[in-house]
Structures are given as C-alpha cells and as structure tokens.
Amino acid sequence: MARLRALLELLPSALDKELAPAGITFFEYAVLESLAESENHRMRLSALASRTNATLPRLSRVITGLERKDYVLRAPCEADGRATNAVLTDAGGAALEGALPLYTSAVRSKMLDGLEPETVDSLAELSLELLRRLDPDKRMAVTADGPACAADPIDAH
Amino acid sequence: MARLRALLELLPSALDKELAPAGITFFEYAVLESLAESENHRMRLSALASRTNATLPRLSRVITGLERKDYVLRAPCEADGRATNAVLTDAGGAALEGALPLYTSAVRSKMLDGLEPETVDSLAELSLELLRRLDPDKRMAVTADGPACAADPIDAH
DNA sequence: CCGCTTTAGTTGCAGTTACAACCATTACAG
DNA sequence: CTGTAATGGTTGTAACTGCAACTAAAGCGG
Numbered sequence: 001m002a003r004l005r006a007l008l009e010l011l012p013s014a015l016d017k018e019l020a021p022a023g024i025t026f027f028e029y030a031v032l033e034s035l036a037e038s039e040n041h042r043m044r045l046s047a048l049a050s051r052t053n054a055t056l057p058r059l060s061r062v063i064t065g066l067e068r069k070d071y072v073l074r075a076p077c078e079a080d081g082r083a084t085n086a087v088l089t090d091a092g093g094a095a096l097e098g099a100l101p102l103y104t105s106a107v108r109s110k111m112l113d114g115l116e117p118e119t120v121d122s123l124a125e126l127s128l129e130l131l132r133r134l135d136p137d138k139r140m141a142v143t144a145d146g147p148a149c150a151a152d153p154i155d156a157h
Numbered sequence: 158m159a160r161l162r163a164l165l166e167l168l169p170s171a172l173d174k175e176l177a178p179a180g181i182t183f184f185e186y187a188v189l190e191s192l193a194e195s196e197n198h199r200m201r202l203s204a205l206a207s208r209t210n211a212t213l214p215r216l217s218r219v220i221t222g223l224e225r226k227d228y229v230l231r232a233p234c235e236a237d238g239r240a241t242n243a244v245l246t247d248a249g250g251a252a253l254e255g256a257l258p259l260y261t262s263a264v265r266s267k268m269l270d271g272l273e274p275e276t277v278d279s280l281a282e283l284s285l286e287l288l289r290r291l292d293p294d295k296r297m298a299v300t301a302d303g304p305a306c307a308a309d310p311i312d313a314h
Numbered sequence: 315c316c317g318c319t320t321t322a323g324t325t326g327c328a329g330t331t332a333c334a335a336c337c338a339t340t341a342c343a344g
Numbered sequence: 345c346t347g348t349a350a351t352g353g354t355t356g357t358a359a360c361t362g363c364a365a366c367t368a369a370a371g372c373g374g
Contacts, residue, residue, distance in 0.1 A: 001264060003284035005187060008169050009210040010291045013362090030162060046352060053166040058331060060354060082339045082352040107158060110290060122279060127160035133267060134167045170332090203322060215361060217324060239322040239369045 011110065018106035022099035023069075027052065028062060029103055032071060032096040035088035042087040044077060071095050168267065175263035179256035180226075184209065185219060186260055189228060189253040192245035199244040201234060228252050 015026045030052050049059040066072045071092030077083035172183045187209050206216040223229045228249030234240035
C-alpha cells in the first residue's frame with residue numbers, strides 16, 4: 001500500500017517533467033489531444049472538463065494559459081449563449097504533434113516498458129474497474145463516448 | 158492509457174476527501190504513520206521527506222501545519238546541530254488512530270475492494286516495478302528499510 | 315585554527331488548484 | 345410573458361507545492 005501511495009505521489013510529476021521540454025504539462029497535453037480528436041477541433045469547456053477529469057474552474061484557467069500561447073482560442077457557442085467552445089489552433093495542433101514523441105516515450109519509459117503484455121492488459125482492466133468507483137456520475141471518457149462532447153457543428157451550414 | 162491518466166487525476170483527491178472527516182490529508186496520514194512506526198516516535202525531517210516521497214520544503218511546511226494542531230513537535234537533534242526531529246505527540250498518535258478506520262475503508266473502497274486477490278498482488282508487484290524506475294536514487298521506503306530514518310537515539314544514554 | 319564545500323532546514327516567490335460566490339443565459343412553470 | 349430555477353463559465357480567495365535563495369551547522373584540507 002505504501003508503494004501505491006508513493007506511486008501516486010511520484011508518477012504525475014515524473015510524467016510532467018518528461019513532457020516539460022515540449023513546454024506543456026501532461027494535463028495540457030490531454031486537453032490538446034481531446035480537442036484534436038473532436039469534431040471541428042472544438043469542444044465546450046464543460047464537456048472538455050468532463051473528458052479530462054478536471055473541474056471547470058481549473059480547465060477555464062488552463063484554457064486561458066493555452067490561449068496565451070495561441071494553442072487554442074475561445075469561441076462563443078452559437079447554439080447556446082452560455083457556452084464557450086475551446087478551439088484548437090494550427091499552432092496548437094503543431095504543438096501537440098511536437099509533444100507526441102515525448103509523450104509516448106514518457107508513458108513507455110515510466111510505465112509500460114518492461115512489463116509483461118498481460119500485466120499491461122490487467123492494468124487497463126484494473127483502471128477501468130477503479131474508475132467506475134471513483135466516477136459514479138460516469139461523466140468521463142471511460143465509457144468510450146458518453147453524452148459529453150459533440151460541441152456544436154457551427155460551420156456546417 | 159487515458160484511463161490511467163484519469164486514475165492518477167482522480168484517485169489522490171478521492172482519497173483525500175475520504176480522509177477529510179478526520180481532519181488530515183492522505184499525505185499527513187503518511188507522515189504521522191511514519192513517525193508512529195519509528196524509533197521513539199521521531200524522525201529527522203530529511204529522512205521523513207524521503208520516506209514520504211516529498212520534497213524537503215513541502216515536508217517542512219506540512220510539519221509546521223501538524224505542529225499547529227499539536228500532532229507533532231520539532232526537537233533539535235542533539236547529535237547534529239543542523240538536523241531537526243519531528244516528534245509525534247500523544248495527540249498526534251490519537252489522531253492517527255482515529256483516522257485509521259477512515260484510512261483503511263478509503264483504501265478498501267477506492268482500491269482493493271472487489272478485486273481478485275491475485276490482481277491485488279500483481280498490482281503490488283507492478284507498483285514496485287514502476288517505483289524502481291521513478292526513484293533511481295532508491296531513497297524511499299520501497300526498499301523496506303533503506304539508509305533513511307533511524308533518527309538519533311537521544312535519550313538512550 | 316581558518317576557509318571552502320556540503321548538508322539540513324526554512325522561507326520568498328510564483329504557479330496551480332479547489333471551493334464558493336458571482337454573472338449571464340437558458341429552461342420551465344404559471 | 346414573467347419570475348424562478350438550473351446551467352455554463354469566470355473570478356476572488358485561500359491553501360498547497362516546487363524552485364531557488366538563504367541561514368546555520370558540520371566536515372575537511374591545509
């Protein structure tokens with residue numbers, strides 16, 4: 001148990017450090033990645049927050065930071081005046097691509113590398129099982145594609 | 158992979174929340190526990206920091222907080238004028254005992270519960286393996302009882 | 315014994331995060 | 345329509361954390 005505690009303490013910062021040369025954090029990577037995978041490279045903040053397991057205040061500030069780097073921009077949602085879309089810019093897409101090698105190598109070296117394939121599988125299973133308990137509202141991406149995301153297909157007129 | 162990211166994001170805060178009624182964080186619990194297990198209920202700050210995988214600045218401040226609650230107190234180390242010992246008080250020991258049920262139930266409900274015993278075992282193995290890579294200096298408690306701790310046996314004269 | 319380096323801890327500062335309070339917009343009941 | 349509740353985001357505040365700078369005490373070579 002103490003081991004797992006240590007792991008939870010050390011892993012996140014270790015991953016962040018590996019990704020540091022790319023100029024973004026692990027969490028920011030997840031944000032950019034989510035946007036890149038989305039329809040029209042845009043997503044509502046609340047949907048994005050769910051998908052990345054972040055609170056809305058946190059995401060809002062991170063988006064502000066990414067906006068400052070011109071990796072994303074905010075666009076009001078036409079369908080719902082309350083909502084805001086985060087939109088991935090070209091620079092943001094480039095940054096994501098640039099960070100990809102670091103990301104994968106970080107994941108590999110810090111986690112997957114040297115493990116039996118079956119162990120990796122069981123780890124995936126395990127994560128899913130644990131998440132189910134942590135996330136009773138099942139708001140997150142675990143369920144493949146929940147009711148989240150989808151944004152609004154603005155320029156589809 | 159996204160699952161594991163979610164897990165790393167959610168687990169720590171979930172554990173902290175479970176422990177909140179006891180008035181301490183998961184990390185503080187680890188600190189108190191370490192002290193309780195130590196010789197004379199005391200440990201040097203640097204040793205304690207290693208054992209809990211924390212930086213020294215962080216630990217220093219957490220200790221200050223615990224001191225304010227009278228759970229620990231600082232005592233200068235007689236053998237080495239630079240060093241400071243954190244000493245567990247009776248109140249601290251009581252707090253630890255009081256938090257124990259919450260702690261165990263948190264660990265069980267959020268993690269171990271519902272898993273195959275063998276899965277738990279492989280998780281332990283896995284943690285150990287991953288830690289070996291995260292902690293090249295092997296300063297931590299993983300190695301059962303490294304060169305850390307030991308404090309100084311003051312009143313053993 | 316005197317400086318130089320190393321070690322132990324503390325603190326200033328900046329960045330991040332959560333919670334709560336807040337504003338704006340939408341949804342809905344009457 | 346109008347008022348009330350719910351939803352989407354933002355921001356003030358406070359707590360926590362890491363890095364770097366700093367003080368104090370050993371350790372050590374001369």
